[in-house]
Amino acid sequence: MGKDLAHAIFSPDDRVRFRHRVRRGLDVLGGLLDADVFDPGTGMTGLEIEINLVDADARPAMRNAELLADLGDPRFQAELGRFNIELNVPPRHISAEGFAGFEKDISDALRTAEERAGKADSRLALIGMLPTLVPDDLVLENLSDGERFRALNDEIVAARGEQFPLDIRGVERLRSASSTIVPEAACTSAQFHLQVAPEWFARYWNASQAVAGVQVALGANAPFLHGRRLWAETRIALFEQATDTRPDELKAQGVRPRVWFGERWITSVFDLYEENVRFFPPLLPMLSDEDPVEVRSGGGIPRLAELCLHNGTVYRWNRPVYDVMDGRPHLRVENRVLPSGPTVVDLLANAAFYFGVVRRLAESERPIWSRLDFAVAGANFRVGARDGLGAAMRWPALGEVPAAELVLETLLPLAYEGLDRFGVDPGERDRLLGIIEGRCRTRQNGASWQTAAVCAAEHRGLSRADALVEMTRRYLDWQRTNEPVHTWV
Secondary structure (H helix, E strand, O other): OOOOOOOOOOOHHHHHHHHHHHHHHHHHHHHHHHHOOOOOOOOEEEEEEEEEEEOOOOOEOOOHHHHHHHHOOOOEEEOOEOOEEEEEEEEEEOOEOHHHHHHHHHHHHHHHHHHHHHHOOOEEEOOOOOOOOOHHHOOHHHEOOOHHHHHHHHHHHHHHOOOEEEEEEOOOEEEEEEOOOHHHHHOOEEEEEEEEOHHHHHHHHHHHHHHHHHHHHHHOOEOEEOOEEOOOEHHHHHHHHHOOOOOHHHHHOOOOOOEEOOOOOOOOHHHHHHHHHHHOOOOOOOOOOOOHHHHHHOOOOOOOHHHHHHHOOOEEOEEEEEEEEOOEEEEEEEEEEEEOOOOHHHHHHHHHHHHHHHHHHHOOOOOHHHOOOHHHHHHHHHHHHHHHHHOEEEEOOOEEEEHHHHHHHHHHHHHHHHHHHHOEOHHHHHHHHHHHHHHHHHOOOHHHHHHHHHHHHHHOOOOHHHHHHHHHHHHHHHHHHOOOHHHOO
16 A cells, blocks of 8 residues: 555645656656666565454454554555555565465464464454455444555545445345445455566566456455355455546546556556556655656666556556665566465465466467457456356467366466476475366365355355354364365365
8 A cells, every 4th residue: 555645635736746756757767668777586576465354253353553563563564444454475586495485474474463363352364355344344434544545545535526336246236335445445365476577577467467367267265245245256346346436427438447457468568657647647646755857867766756656556457566676676567366365375376376377478489468359358357257267268279268177278287387487396386286276176266165155054044144154254264274275165
């Protein structure tokens, strides 16, 4: 969510100056891309994991401020709702035993956080959407402390100018409305970062877009919201609707949504930043002390604070990231399509599949994006989110094919090759990609397990509400075992 804001009241002059600074930053970025100053960072990766806090009744526990104060660990931060926190895992190369290092880092951090949460009668839940949430949980009073959250809510609400309607049609249908963006707090995700050289960025971003539908079908883990069974990964639809700044008239005019899959393949990272500047007005016009032109003219590397802040308020499912470390700039693809959970090992299996298949596709002599229409990639993304492992995908030379079959027969072999190119330890490669294979063969991921568990409980006579509580408790018990979800019963 970014840094805390010094203030949250922006004047018209602030917006004009911010827009001017964003455009200057875009010009400077173009110059940096031409200057060959970027760190290629081959194989450097990072993870962010969003987490729910729940109480003894498997209901959301509004205690993130208390837990974070007790932890005192900068790796953990608040997220939008008082029942959300985020773990930022220190980046590392995935060559050799990098995945094992990630697993230890994550498990150790979560173990400590779980112990501290237990003192406040809370537990941690890695899940795409907490099944026991009700509308009264997602209200302004449950927005996390911090000026940045209040400012973001106020700016998006002002841009919308009216309530945010929700209408999600899945197996069942949910219709509601909110006067705030707090319903977005129901969406808890896992984000993967992959650092790439500028000349390779377009290939990796295009490859990420091409496989986004398969990713979400494999990893779907959010089938329930407010007691309704909706999409396999309802988080996708909710995030799109809960933060949509466009009233119907602007939608009719073709104004782009801020939660955006995109509309074309790219040839440079500059394409994405230029689209951000061209299509999206500033939301948080906070000015830094840096003039990027002056810094660059003096031979320095600017942080491009305004350009980066603006980029952070355009919620692409695969987002570009510009950052500076040790005085040298670098670029990352931030892959944002997947939910949190179900277990640490499932998260790492998802990461291994993504990093492996994207590298192999990005380095292909005949790129997938030269054969796959962008609109088809977008359609695959939506059907993967809606139907999960039951989705049918369209793929070049294959036509329409079940998602699990596409993974087993076509993409999983590429993932193995991609991880080999990263130099991943063969044992780690086989262990993690074996989990992906297991999901496809059993047709069980987080979403299908949750759905089956609730249906079984209802067949025993439990109400939907009681079935969701029972399922969530069982889910948390399984999560603690770190056994992959395709083995759960």
